[in-house]
Amino acid sequence: MESVWERPEPAGRTALTPLSRAAIVAAAIALADSGGLDAVSLRKVGAALDAGPMRLYGYVATKEELLDLMVDEVHSEIDVPADTDWRIALHGWADRTRAAALRHEWFADLLGGRPAIGPHALAVNEATLAAAVTRFPAIDDARRALSTLRAYVNGAIRTEIGELRATRATGLDKLRWQTTHGPYLMRVLADGRHPHIERLVSDGTDDDPATVFATGLGIVLTGLAALP
Structure with missing residues (x-):
C-alpha cells in the first residue's frame, strides 16, 4: 500500500460536503484537543465534517494514518531557530515542542516510538540534526546526542502533562x-x-513546571557540550 504521504487524494464530488486531508486532520485535531485521542475515530471525524466515514477512507485508510497526519500537522508548529550556536537552536526546538504539546496534550502520547516521517516532521528533524552536527560532526554521534535530548524532552513533557x-x-x-x-x-x-x-x-524547592523543564534541559545540554 502506498504511503499516505504519497497517495493522491480522491477527486472532489461537488454534490457532497467538500473533503480534503487537511480538513480531516483539522477536525481530528479539534476532537483530540477537546477529548483526547479516545475522542478520535474516522466515524467521529466524519460526523464533525458532516460526511460518512466511508468517504473518509478515500483520504485516510486507517486511524494509524490519521494519527500520523495529526502528528505531522503539530510539527508544523515547531520551528527550530536558525542559530549558529547548536545549544540555542536545540533549546529553542525543545521549548517549542513543549509549547506545542501543552496546546495539544494528546501529542505527548504519540512522542517517541518510530520516527515521524511526514514533511513537517522531516523538516524539524533535518533542522535539529543540522544543529547537532555543528557540535558532533560524526553523524552517529549527532544521532546519539539528539536521542538523549529527545528522551529528556519527551519524558519531561509527559510528566508535566500527566500532572495536568x-x-x-x-x-x-x-x-x-x-x-x-x-x-x-x-x-x-x-x-x-x-x-x-x-x-x-x-x-x-517546589519549582514551577517551566522552571523544572528549563533546568533539566540546561543540565542535558551542558552534559552534551562537555563530551569530548
Whole structure:
C-alpha cells in the first residue's frame, strides 16, 4: 500500500460536503484537543465534517494514518531557530515542542516510538540534526546526542502533562494534593528510614513546571557540550 504521504487524494464530488486531508486532520485535531485521542475515530471525524466515514477512507485508510497526519500537522508548529550556536537552536526546538504539546496534550502520547516521517516532521528533524552536527560532526554521534535530548524532552513533557491530567481527574491541584497527603507522608518520614526524602520535603524547592523543564534541559545540554 502506498504511503499516505504519497497517495493522491480522491477527486472532489461537488454534490457532497467538500473533503480534503487537511480538513480531516483539522477536525481530528479539534476532537483530540477537546477529548483526547479516545475522542478520535474516522466515524467521529466524519460526523464533525458532516460526511460518512466511508468517504473518509478515500483520504485516510486507517486511524494509524490519521494519527500520523495529526502528528505531522503539530510539527508544523515547531520551528527550530536558525542559530549558529547548536545549544540555542536545540533549546529553542525543545521549548517549542513543549509549547506545542501543552496546546495539544494528546501529542505527548504519540512522542517517541518510530520516527515521524511526514514533511513537517522531516523538516524539524533535518533542522535539529543540522544543529547537532555543528557540535558532533560524526553523524552517529549527532544521532546519539539528539536521542538523549529527545528522551529528556519527551519524558519531561509527559510528566508535566500527566500532572495536568491528574489535576483534572481528581479535582486536586498540586498544592491541594500535597495538603491532603502531607500528614500521612510526615508520619511515614518520622521513623527516619527515608532521610533523603525527608530532606527533600523539608528543604527542597517546589519549582514551577517551566522552571523544572528549563533546568533539566540546561543540565542535558551542558552534559552534551562537555563530551569530548
